[in-house]
Structure formats: C-alpha cells, structure tokens
Amino acid sequence: MAELPSYVRMLRDGAGVQFDPGVLVSEMERGLAKTRVTQSRVVAQVAATLFFKTRQDSLAFEDWYFGVIKRAGFFDWRDSYTGRVLSVRFKGGDIGKLEPLTSRYGKAQRSVTLEYLR
Template identity: 40%
Template sequence: MEIFPAVARVTFDGQVRSFDPSVERTEMERGLPKQRLLNSQVLVKQSMTLYFASIGDATTFESWYFDVIKRIGWFEMVHPYSGQTIKARFENGALGDLVPDEKLTGDFKMDTVVEYMR
C-alpha cells in the first residue's frame, strides 16, 4: 500500500468531515417513519488543506499523485483528527488548485477531499 507523502502536510485549517449515514427511511401513513441501516460501513469524506513548503515539494507530491497512485489509487495516511492510520483515496480522483500561501514566500497550499470507509 502506498504511503501519503511527507512533503504534503495537512493543516488544521480547512478540515471538515462529513458522511452519508446509509439509512433508508420509509414514511408511514400514521406514526413515526421506519428506518433501517443499508450498510454496515459508511463512506466518510474529509476535506483538508495541504501545505507545501516549496514548489519542489508540490511537484514531488504531484508526481506521486500521477505516477504512483495514478490519481485513483488507495493510500495510507494518518487521520488528521484521530492520529490513526487510514486507507483513503482522493474523492473523484481530484485535487484542488495549487495556490501560493500567504504565510511565507515560496510556500503553497491545496484544498482537497479524501474519502475512506468507517
């Protein structure tokens, strides 16, 4: 299994976690709606901002993305909230825009979303 590159650091800013609860809800003529679980696991989406200290680090990350995981592959990374190792992939195989960061000259950031099963 491929490992998320150390040149891309996940920042605390920009993190949002969401998931589809995978529940089927049936409205009834009277009384409360019935609910049942559709799946034992749910797909979690974790939005995050990646920080690169230089354009070289961003280029290294893009090479890993295109050449190693080939945009859609699974990889292991440390979850930014729990610190546990998860098996994840990029949602729709997509990365966000690479933009200069305002903190230091020459550093960059990129917003992206990874998804994993919980």
C-alpha cells in the same frame, strides 16, 4: 502501500469529517418515519487542505500523484482525530487547484477531500 509524502502538511482549518449514514427512511402516514440500515459500511469524507512549504514540494507531490498512486489509488494516511492509519484516496481523483500563498508558488496549498470506508 503508498503513503502521503512526509513533506505534505495537512491543515485542518475548515476541515471536517462527514459520512452518509447508509440508512433508508420510509415516511409513515402517522408517527415517526421507519428507518433501517442499508449498508454495513459507509463512505466517510474528510475535507482538508494540503500545504507545501516549497515549490519543489508541490512539484514532487504532483509526481507522487501521477506516478505512485496514479491519480485514483489508495494511500495510507494517519488521521489526527482518531490516531489510526487509514487507507484513503482523493474523492474522484481530484486534488483541487494549486493556490499560491507567496510569489512564484514559494508556498502553496490545495483543497482536497479524502474518502475511505468506515
């Protein structure tokens, strides 16, 4: 399986993990609402920023995105929170806008959302 290239740095500033609990809630006339689990596994989403030290790194990442994972494929990623290697993909195949941090994209970043089944 493909893995996130080593030249891509994952910044966790403003990052977070979120998931849909997969629970159905039925409101009751009196008392607490009834809840029941509807999914055995839920989709977790990780917001993160990809950082590229050089323009060549950002171009190589685009080649990897289009050529290796073909925009919608899964890849291995080590979660720094749990320490586990997870099979993830970019939510909706979206890698966000490339934002230059220095002139001529010498350093750049992309805001992305990774998703996986928990």
